[in-house]
Amino acid sequence: MKQNITRKILQSHLVEGQMIAGEEISIKIDQTLTQDATGTMSYLAFEALGIPKVRTEVSVSYIDHNTLQAGFENADDHIFLQTIAKKHGIYCSRPGNGICHQLHTERFAAPGKTLLGSDSHTPTSGALGMIAIGAGGMSVAMAMAGQPFPLVMPQVINVKLTGKLRPGVAAKDVILEILRIMTVKGGVGKVLEYTGPGVETLSITERQTITNMGAELGVTTSLFPSDKVAYEFMKAQGREENWVELLPDEDAQYDGVMEINLAEIEPMVAQPSMPDKVVKIKDLEKTKLHQVFIGSCTNASYSDLAKAAAILEGKCVHPDVSLSVAAGSKQVFEMIARDGILQKLIASGARVLESACGPCVGIGQAPPSAGVSLRTSNRNFRGRSGTKDAQVYLASPEVAAASAITGVISDPKDVVDVNILESIKESMDRIVDDRMLEAPVENTDDVVVRRGPNIQPLPLRGQLDDVISAPCLIKVEDNITTDDIMPAGAKILPLRSNVPAISQYVFNGIDPTFAKRAKESENGGFIVAGENYGQGSSREHAALAPMYLGIQVVLAKSFARIHHDNLINYGILPLRFTDAADYDRINQDDKLVIKNVKELVNKSEFVIANETQGFEIKAYATLSDRQKEVLLAGGQLNFIKKLL
Numbered sequence: 121m122k123q124n125i126t127r128k129i130l131q132s133h134l135v136e137g138q139m140i141a142g143e144e145i146s147i148k149i150d151q152t153l154t155q156d157a158t159g160t161m162s163y164l165a166f167e168a169l170g171i172p173k174v175r176t177e178v179s180v181s182y183i184d185h186n187t188l189q190a191g192f193e194n195a196d197d198h199i200f201l202q203t204i205a206k207k208h209g210i211y212c213s214r215p216g217n218g219i220c221h222q223l224h225t226e227r228f229a230a231p232g233k234t235l236l237g238s239d240s241h242t243p244t245s246g247a248l249g250m251i252a253i254g255a256g257g258m259s260v261a262m263a264m265a266g267q268p269f270p271l272v273m274p275q276v277i278n279v280k281l282t283g284k285l286r287p288g289v290a291a292k293d294v295i296l297e298i299l300r301i302m303t304v305k306g307g308v309g310k311v312l313e314y315t316g317p318g319v320e321t322l323s324i325t326e327r328q329t330i331t332n333m334g335a336e337l338g339v340t341t342s343l344f345p346s347d348k349v350a351y352e353f354m355k356a357q358g359r360e361e362n363w364v365e366l367l368p369d370e371d372a373q374y375d376g377v378m379e380i381n382l383a384e385i386e387p388m389v390a391q392p393s394m395p396d397k398v399v400k401i402k403d404l405e406k407t408k409l410h411q412v413f414i415g416s417c418t419n420a421s422y423s424d425l426a427k428a429a430a431i432l433e434g435k436c437v438h439p440d441v442s443l444s445v446a447a448g449s450k451q452v453f454e455m456i457a458r459d460g461i462l463q464k465l466i467a468s469g470a471r472v473l474e475s476a477c478g479p480c481v482g483i484g485q486a487p488p489s490a491g492v493s494l495r496t497s498n499r500n501f502r503g504r505s506g507t508k509d510a511q512v513y514l515a516s517p518e519v520a521a522a523s524a525i526t527g528v529i530s531d532p533k534d535v536v537d538v539n540i541l542e543s544i545k546e547s548m549d550r551i552v553d554d555r556m557l558e559a560p561v562e563n564t565d566d567v568v569v570r571r572g573p574n575i576q577p578l579p580l581r582g583q584l585d586d587v588i589s590a591p592c593l594i595k596v597e598d599n600i601t602t603d604d605i606m607p608a609g610a611k612i613l614p615l616r617s618n619v620p621a622i623s624q625y626v627f628n629g630i631d632p633t634f635a636k637r638a639k640e641s642e643n644g645g646f647i648v649a650g651e652n653y654g655q656g657s658s659r660e661h662a663a664l665a666p667m668y669l670g671i672q673v674v675l676a677k678s679f680a681r682i683h684h685d686n687l688i689n690y691g692i693l694p695l696r697f698t699d700a701a702d703y704d705r706i707n708q709d710d711k712l713v714i715k716n717v718k719e720l721v722n723k724s725e726f727v728i729a730n731e732t733q734g735f736e737i738k739a740y741a742t743l744s745d746r747q748k749e750v751l752l753a754g755g756q757l758n759f760i761k762k763l764l
């Protein structure tokens with residue numbers, strides 16, 4: 121069979137299973153990454169396995185999310201992460217060095233390799249032709265221990281690109297157009313593989329924007345071929361020895377095709393509060409703005425900032441607008457300083473932030489009450505910006521810069537002569553300096569792991585009860601995000617290493633009484649949900665904290681991939697309605713009972729009695745044999761300890 125790139129890489133890393141779409145396979149993981157907000161739990165899990173050094177080719181711990189340090193918590197976490205990395209043979213990227221996905225593509229991503237990261241935007245590195253997958257921190261801990269990573273063999277969709285983007289139109293508009301077509305749940309179980317003559321017209325950082333935001337489609341990953349453009353980028357990073365050409369075979373087979381003519385793409389915008397609520401800017405009513413943010417792992421490359429600066433040059437940010445800008449990495453930050461781009465941004469009135477996640481995840485720059493914000497990041501979920509009633513739109517850096525000047529969401533071509541953007545390319549004159557990246561050391565015997573009071577032990581669940589008899593503690597709608605379940609932001613994110621403390625905020629934006637009610641419920645409880653439950657982030661705290669509060673079952677119409685795995689990792693049963701209409705028949709506080717749980721886990725078919733209303737419904741679970749064992753053992757850590 122003529123092979124596509126995805127199958128080539130999976131084949132060369134296959135440990136178990138058959139590469140038939142829908143079947144569970146497991147693959148060898150070459151590289152791992154974590155970031156600070158998910159990393160602390162991941163390293164606590166790794167530590168519990170008692171393995172002295174990671175068993176990967178490269179493992180990197182990035183510190184990029186919790187950099188605000190409004191109290192001691194984040195600083196404690198940073199010291200813990202630095203010392204535990206040193207102890208176990210892991211690179212540590214210190215705060216200030218930049219955002220994990222941007223950095224990983226710059227310094228470590230390599231064609232043909234596999235990467236597992238405890239962040240949903242890990243697929244960004246697919247821009248260099250690797251299989252890069254987001255997962256929960258527990259799964260990454262297992263990969264660091266040398267365990268193969270289990271996943272459902274995806275369908276591979278060929279996204280054929282033709283033509284060339286017009287000036288003023290960006291890679292962001294391409295992925296927004298795909299989101300418009302496929303929606304936030306359209307990518308579940310799929311890999312998007314970009315091919316066609318349009319590919320060579322896109323720089324690596326443009327490809328990064330596209331692979332990054334594939335996460336919003338729910339795909340397993342996205343990737344580009346490794347071609348001459350990839351070679352030039354890796355050469356500029358001083359890493360050309362890690363480059364290999366990786367192209368699909370001629371007439372390679374795919375499970376589906378989608379064609380996009382880049383020349384036909386127009387400036388787009390995602391409206392509040394979902395990344396798939398996409399429209400063409402020209403179809404949007406005049407929208408007044410209070411805030412613009414140019415940054416995040418999606419759009420903070422050299423060329424992104426250079427184009428924004430070219431639009432802003434000689435102008436001043438609109439009086440009603442606050443513009444903030446953050447470079448994606450120290451490398452990019454230094455380069456824009458060297459080339460005078462930073463000066464243009466400062467002169468226009470931009471508020472320059474450190475190279476970190478920042479406003480993207482509600483750490484600083486919260487919009488005013490009922491404010492309207494336009495951002496180049498990838499998620500506009502309600503409340504994520506830090507202001508509950510803010511309206512957040514997503515668009516390209518070009519649109520963001522043009523809109524910051526006019527004060528309304530604007531097409532760049534209506535604000536400047538967009539031909540000035542044509543000559544701005546991604547710079548290959550890179551400033552490579554790895555001094556903020558601490559390399560592993562040989563002798564780790566004397567390294568002491570330092571744990572401040574913010575580092576609390578990883579709570580675990582015992583084995584599943586054979587009879588679960590508990591109330592429905594909350595009933596939620598379709599597309600509930602992990603931001604809904606376990607909010608982020610400047611106040612809550614610093615508690616990521618302290619599960620008892622963070623668990624008080626579970627479902628805080630939807631029902632602030634939830635945590636208290638759950639904790640007080642004697643036998644724990646059920647969560648009842650609609651389609652695509654747990655979409656968005658990889659944060660395992662969206663499973664771990666509910667587990668800590670006593671949640672035993674999530675009964676939903678369907679689940680997002682990473683969250684489904686996280687629930688199993690922490691011993692929560694993910695059940696699906698056999699008949700989706702039964703969702704309407706359950707109310708909050710109904711008492712639900714499942715008997716013979718252990719036997720039913722093995723069969724994966726369940727009967728749930730609604731004792732309050734006096735009827736029974738059917739449910740099922742999609743579990744591999746390994747996942748059944750994990751659930752019966754009371755979660756992944758218990759399971760793997762037995763195995764090791």
Ligand code: MIC
Nearest residue numbers: 157158239240241657658659
């Ligand atoms: C996000 O963008 O939501 C995050 C914060 O990067 C998360 C990880 C986390 O919650 O720590 C993600 O995308 O996985």
Ligand code: SF4
Nearest residue numbers: 241416417477480481
């Ligand atoms: Fe950081 Fe935002 Fe990217 Fe998540 S999406 S890694 S919070 S910049």
